[in-house]
Amino acid sequence: MAIVSVQNLNMHYGQVRALHNLSFEAGQGEIFGIIGPDGAGKTTLFRILTTLLLAESGEARIAGFDVVKDYKTIRTLIGYMPGRFSLYQDLTVEENLKFFATVFNTTVEENYSLIEDIYRQIEPFKTRKAGKLSGGMKQKLALSCALIHKPEVLFLDEPTTGVDPVSRKEFWEMLRKLKEQGLSILVSTPYMDEASLCDRIALIKDGEFMQIDTPRGITESYTEILRSVKSKKMHALLKDLRNCPLIKTSFSFGDSYHVTVKADTTTEALKEYLVKEGHEDICIESIPTTIEDCFMSLAKKETI
Amino acid sequence: MKNEDVIVTEGLTKRFGDFTAVDQISFRVHEGEIFGFLGANGAGKTTAMRMLCGLSHPTSGKGTVAGFDIDRQSEMVKKNIGYMSQKFSLYEDLKVWENFRLFGGIYGMKDKQIKQKTDRLLEELGFQGERGTLVKALPLGWKQKLAFSLSIFHEPRIVFLDEPTGGVDPVTRRQFWELIYEAADRGITVFVTTHYMDEAEYCDRLSIMVDGQIKALDSPARLKEQFHVKNMDEVFHLLARSATRTDS
Numbered sequence: 001m002a003i004v005s006v007q008n009l010n011m012h013y014g015q016v017r018a019l020h021n022l023s024f025e026a027g028q029g030e031i032f033g034i035i036g037p038d039g040a041g042k043t044t045l046f047r048i049l050t051t052l053l054l055a056e057s058g059e060a061r062i063a064g065f066d067v068v069k070d071y072k073t074i075r076t077l078i079g080y081m082p083g084r085f086s087l088y089q090d091l092t093v094e095e096n097l098k099f100f101a102t103v104f105n106t107t108v109e110e111n112y113s114l115i116e117d118i119y120r121q122i123e124p125f126k127t128r129k130a131g132k133l134s135g136g137m138k139q140k141l142a143l144s145c146a147l148i149h150k151p152e153v154l155f156l157d158e159p160t161t162g163v164d165p166v167s168r169k170e171f172w173e174m175l176r177k178l179k180e181q182g183l184s185i186l187v188s189t190p191y192m193d194e195a196s197l198c199d200r201i202a203l204i205k206d207g208e209f210m211q212i213d214t215p216r217g218i219t220e221s222y223t224e225i226l227r228s229v230k231s232k233k234m235h236a237l238l239k240d241l242r243n244c245p246l247i248k249t250s251f252s253f254g255d256s257y258h259v260t261v262k263a264d265t266t267t268e269a270l271k272e273y274l275v276k277e278g279h280e281d282i283c284i285e286s287i288p289t290t291i292e293d294c295f296m297s298l299a300k301k302e303t304i
Numbered sequence: 305m306k307n308e309d310v311i312v313t314e315g316l317t318k319r320f321g322d323f324t325a326v327d328q329i330s331f332r333v334h335e336g337e338i339f340g341f342l343g344a345n346g347a348g349k350t351t352a353m354r355m356l357c358g359l360s361h362p363t364s365g366k367g368t369v370a371g372f373d374i375d376r377q378s379e380m381v382k383k384n385i386g387y388m389s390q391k392f393s394l395y396e397d398l399k400v401w402e403n404f405r406l407f408g409g410i411y412g413m414k415d416k417q418i419k420q421k422t423d424r425l426l427e428e429l430g431f432q433g434e435r436g437t438l439v440k441a442l443p444l445g446w447k448q449k450l451a452f453s454l455s456i457f458h459e460p461r462i463v464f465l466d467e468p469t470g471g472v473d474p475v476t477r478r479q480f481w482e483l484i485y486e487a488a489d490r491g492i493t494v495f496v497t498t499h500y501m502d503e504a505e506y507c508d509r510l511s512i513m514v515d516g517q518i519k520a521l522d523s524p525a526r527l528k529e530q531f532h533v534k535n536m537d538e539v540f541h542l543l544a545r546s547a548t549r550t551d552s
Contacts, residue, residue: 037473164344254502
């Protein structure tokens with residue numbers, strides 16, 4: 001059964017279109033990722049699904065309940081961690097947790113097993129005010145508070161934005177463990193490299209889903225011929241690649257450029273072109289497609 | 305010939321009570337270089353950057369930025385640097401040209417100069433049509449590009465970019481780096497922090513902070529060689545994992 005089911009959601013803020021005909025289903029026990037840049041509509045979608053905002057039109061159900069008619073029931077079933085830290089800054093770590101447990105008619109002890117792994121890391125600071133915590137600790141406290149009433153679905157709006165790569169990895173490790181305990185998780189992120197950690201993802205841009213599939217399904221449906229290119233003079237290389245008639249697109253990716261080439265272009269032909277342009281130590285390789293390649297390719301199609 | 309290093313620090317330290325946020329960092333940034341300043345959350349990057357921008361006094365050690373002492377000549381430091389952060393860069397309720405007018409005025413540029421430069425910049429960015437648009441009505445990617453242009457509007461010798469591309473879409477993120485390259489080509493030194501490890505590869509040299517200290521400083525290629533790994537992501541993980549100071 002779908003734990004989250006959305007049909008034709010639409011939303012505008014004045015003239016600005018925030019969501020356009022969004023439809024998708026997230027399955028029970030799934031980590032479903034909404035992946036896209038700031039301003040794509042991720043937070044609007046999360047606020048509608050968590051019953052905090054009314055959509056203009058369309059329908060959304062959480063565990064079979066309607067987000068408009070059954071909002072009270074839904075609020076007991078979900079845990080929500082908004083993008084901006086929204087716990088009580090003047091309460092201590094312990095008080096915040098206790099407060100959220102009480103609001104949901106439960107106790108910290110009753111569901112402690114669910115948060116144990118996460119909460120144990122901040123327990124040494126339980127008498128510190130939440131406002132005085134570091135970013136990483138705030139994140140763990142917010143997650144603990146979102147979990148304390150043992151929700152069925154967890155909504156995490158950009159939990160890793162501004163977080164360094166090591167801490168991001170640790171956070172995703174926590175999510176994986178929560179999934180193993182049977183939780184369904186809807187998570188949004190602007191980091192394309194986190195897509196592979198989700199069971200299924202939706203790529204969102206300008207309020208529209210460009211594609212919904214498993215990460216693998218998305219990279220496999222990529223139809224371009226992708227190569228990575230390097231040479232001794234990287235700066236000049238980008239300009240030459242952009243001017244090369246064999247090339248469709250070229251983007252920097254770490255220490256190389258990812259290029260898509262026109263059909264029937266061989267590696268040798270490309271190499272020959274670059275040699276003529278005066279490049280040395282040219283290295284052209286066939287590479288696996290990343291979600292970021294797919295996102296850029298889809299985004300380009302949309303604007304044409 | 306003037307000193308070619310636009311940032312020089314020696315034993316730069318900042319303590320808050322008994323906590324040493326920045327622990328004796330010494331490094332140099334050359335003129336026209338793109339210098340990446342990396343580190344995990346809580347490693348001390350922001351505190352170090354605040355000292356370099358003349359916003360916070362060092363507890364001990366010293367540093368010069370654009371030739372001025374960061375402790376005793378902090379006002380001169382501020383005049384000679386540009387700054388852009390992900391969170392705040394532009395006034396949303398002002399029009400595009402009004403933002404340029406305001407920042408140019410703050411840095412003491414003449415009206416005529418501001419006008420000429422605004423015209424030229426908008427043309428370069430292809431934003432002529434948006435001159436009278438309120439900043440809040442612009443797409444995020446445009447705002448970031450404008451914000452960068454604005455941060456170097458007064459032709460500073462060095463610009464500090466604090467996570468300039470966070471949350472920006474993949475295409476705009478790359479266009480943004482092309483603007484950084486252009487600025488560096490014109491001789492502006494770029495000091496940049498980022499959590500995107502692919503962007504770390506775009507820097508000429510970079511440092512990685514762990515527990516308040518600079519644990520590595522070199523070009524991306526040499527760092528990868530030194531740690532025997534394929535990419536900067538792995539270098540970062542190897543170093544940051546050695547942290548004893550927890551942000552958790």
